[in-house]
Amino acid sequence: MTDDFVQNIIARTVSSSQAGKSMSSSPIVRNAKIAEEASIPITTPEIAFGLILRLVRLVEAGMQSIDPGHGLSGSQLWALWLVSAQPGLRIGELAEAMFIHPSTASNLLDKLEAKDLIFRQRQCADSRVICLHLTAKGNALVSAIPGPLQGRLRDALLSLPRGELICLCKAIGNVLQKMSRG
Template sequence: MPLLPKKRRRTAVHEVLGAFRVIFGSVRRHFAWLESACGVGGAQIWALAVMAKRPGLRVGDLAEALSIHQSTASNLAERLIRQGLAKRRRDGGDQRVVHLELSARGRSLLKRAPRPLQGVLPDALERLPAGTLRRLKADLGVLVRSLHAKDDRAAYLPLADL
């Protein structure tokens, strides 16, 4: 694929960097707003929202819903339980199986939490037309592969932890 002329290329690079800055700044601002309004972070709010929609889900289900590693989801769930925002329930048939659900305090917190509960970036991605999302996925894949120093582990961390 041919490269853009040098000046147009530099302009395009600056515009793309500007778009990334707007995205990162918007994500940070929303996380700060959540923290200020609720006293907990964005990943915790999103986890609570998932638990509200799927009462009794397991840690693995939470990890999948948040697109994070299972150990990260387990730590997140433990933090929510310690804060009294969620509770665990053991499966009657198999005591090793743990189900997560909101506590009354967690439900109350969700009611007053600023929207979107899953965060501004996941919300925006969910609302993109399918073709746009496919192209973005492909183009970002090219960008990620061209990075000289990359941290593949970051793909499974909550955005708030980056």
């Protein structure tokens, strides 16, 4: 993330949160000026919220930009991409990758199966294990649709230095933990 990008976010956050108020008296502006003079990275909950919201909106926009003529939701497309990337994926593994409950994944798969996009196959060694595969129609659809924005997000995360990625994971984990308590 470039300094210009962060400064732009800060400026938009400050202007949107302080509309109609004197900018020089804003605690955000005062703190930003103090931090800038002391060469301290500028961080406030408002700025963090703005950055997270922008990330969420980028992912949503990427999912919405896919041709709705296919009649599939973003979650259904994501499931298709995951199964195409790993044929033989188990339902529990799909649910875990999508951060959803296995019963929700099963319901989602029912809809994809009804559209003849996937099929479930029992494993010979253990008939309780069900593996997921794309049908020819599912393969054709996945080939015709651009990859998910989640792939671009993953690529961006992979390009982060290890220390930044560790800090990001810890911070997001802490936020999620605090949110799940309330």
